[in-house]
Amino acid sequence: MSAFGQIATLVRKDLLLEWRGRARTLSVVLFGIITLLLFSFATGPDTLALRQGAAGFLVLALLLSSTLALSEGFRVEHENHALEGLLLAPVVPGALFYGKAISNTLFLILLAPILTPVAVVLYAVEVGPGAFFGTIGLWALAAAGLSAPGTLFAAMTSRVRSQDVLLPVLLFPLVVPVLFASVKAIALTLSGDPMGQLASWTQLLVGFDVIYWVLCGVLFRFVVEEGV
Amino acid sequence: MKRFRWDAAVGLLGLALLLVGSYLGLFEAPAERHMGDVQRIMYVHVPTAWNAMLVLTAAFIFAIASVWTGKPKWDAVMTGATEAGVVMGALLIAQGMIWARPTWGIWWDWDVRLTTTLIMVILYAGILVLRSFVEDSDRRATWSAVAVIIGYVDVPLVYFCVRWWRSLHQIQSTPETVSSAMIVPLRINSFAILFIAIWFVAQRARLELARRRAEEVAPPPRRDRRQAEETNP
Amino acid sequence: MSEMAMPEGVIAGGWSYVLSAYGITAVVFIGYAWSLLRRRAAVSDGEEPK
Structure with a gap:
């Protein structure tokens, strides 16, 4: 089987597992909604402040939900030594990484059509369809930027004690560039872009995605080869 | 343990140079035109910054060598450089805050270098935490x-x-005229902190190697149990 | 930290800041060096192979 075939098979397998474990998926969605709600409580009922912070809150909700999704993705693989089975199959480590990263990205993208309307309503943002779909597109780019390093680190942290605290500690400072670029781009999409900066922040976000996907794909081999 | 070690000599040299350079910076160098005596913080702050970057660059090179060869000595120096980088980065932030207070009137400003250094320190501190959690x-x-x-x-x-x-923030101005009385202590302190950093890295690397040897003699119980499980299922 | 009244002018004074910057540098360097030596001693005392 070619590497692309392997990736496709792995993604299909992960999505099927996700579908079978719907309750868990639902809990991540609920977690995201609760996060959005909490941000508005923390800010207070000031509509203007909420509207200004909407992009940041949305991306933070994505970031916080992502740690739940990422660590779960590899925990499943370690139960019953499924990962060893895959590597013996033999699946090349690169295919394993990209399969996992793609399914994590898809899972996080699925949150966007649910969380974006919630944010729009809660934070009283006025959006047309263009800005709405633009936000979802930028969310997808941000999700991709989180998923590549997230998948790499989850492969490590899922096998150590205190994995729940370790993954965010490693991932959050690393993805600060993604956070900056996506918050800025989404804010410009939601509240208008008088200076025409949206394109450059979006390009920056795409650039980060490319860097992370290439670099993490190369390094993943070392992480799984070291005695599974 | 009484053997002569090159890193002890380098460390002591660094310490001596730091005392000389700081004396020159504090008492011999002229006060800067706009910032006055506060600017004397530069003689310790800028060398710390340069060496923190240098040490973390070394950590990156050692990390590549460690992944490539798998030799414990590269892992040991990488750990040393990472830890020294975190310590010096944290110190750098503290010095920067002390300098920011009298010059900008605030302890913290979302300045490019300040913010980047903070994120960098947290990032590398997280890697040290990861190390402490992995037993193998x-x-x-x-x-x-x-x-x-x-x-x-x-x-x-x-x-x-x-x-x-x-992007709206102004770029920090640099003094237009830099006299040699300002350059000399800056240079001395740069080498001083470099030598001290080398001592830190070498010392931490020896510690890491000693710990590894100790682990090989008596592996931690947890790892033992897992290996036993794997050999007889 | 060291004094309550702070000089408003940028040019005058500021020695307390200078001294605290050098002081914290000394404290961090000495503290880290001490921690390295102590940790090293702990390992050697425990199970130094040779």
Whole structure:
């Protein structure tokens, strides 16, 4: 089987597992909604402040939900030594990484059509369809930027004690560039872009995605080869 | 343990130079025109910054060597450089805050270098935390090296992001005329802190190697149990 | 930290800041060096192979 075939098979397998474990998926969605709600409580009922912070809150909700999704993705693989089975199959480590990263990205993208309307309503943002779909597109780019390093680190942290605290500690400072670029781009999409900066922040976000996907794909081999 | 060690000599040389350079910076160098005596912080702050970057660059190179060869000595020096980088980065932030208070009137400003340094320190501190959680020494070496490599690539990305994010912020002015009385203590302290950093890295690397030897003699119980499970299922 | 009244002018004074910056540098360097030596001694005392 070619590497692309392997990736496709792995993604299909992960999505099927996700579908079978719907309750868990639902809990991540609920977690995201609760996060959005909490941000508005923390800010207070000031509509203007909420509207200004909407992009940041949305991306933070994505970031916080992502740690739940990422660590779960590899925990499943370690139960019953499924990962060893895959590597013996033999699946090349690169295919394993990209399969996992793609399914994590898809899972996080699925949150966007649910969380974006919630944010729009809660934070009283006025959006047309263009800005709405633009936000979802930028969310997808941000999700991709989180998923590549997230998948790499989850492969490590899922096998150590205190994995729940370790993954965010490693991932959050690393993805600060993604956070900056996506918050800025989404804010410009939601509240208008008088200076025409949206394109450059979006390009920056795409650039980060490319860097992370290439670099993490190369390094993943070392992480799984070291005695599974 | 009474053997002569090169790193002890380097460390002591660094300490002596630091005392000389700081004396020159504090008492001999002229006060700066705009910032006055406060500017004397520069003689310790700027060398700390340069060497913190240098040490973390070394950590990146050692990490590549560690992943490539799998030799424990590269892992040991990488750990040393990472830890020294975190310590010096934290010190750098503290010095920067002390300098910011009288010159900018605030302890913290979302300045490019300040913000990037803070994120960098947190990032590398996280890698040290990862190390402490992994019991298998080979796995610990590879994983932390991988994290160091990604972290090092990430730092410039953070820097450019913060710079664009803060694009309205003015660029810090540099003194127009720099007299040799200012250059000399700066240079002496740069080498002083470099030598001290080398001592830190060497000492921490020896500690790491000693710990590894100790682990090989008596592996931690947890690892033992898992190996036993794997051999007789 | 060291004094309550702070000089408003940028040019005058500021020695307390200078001294605290050098002081914290000394404290961090000495503290880290001490921690390295102590940790090293702990390992050697425990199970130094040779």
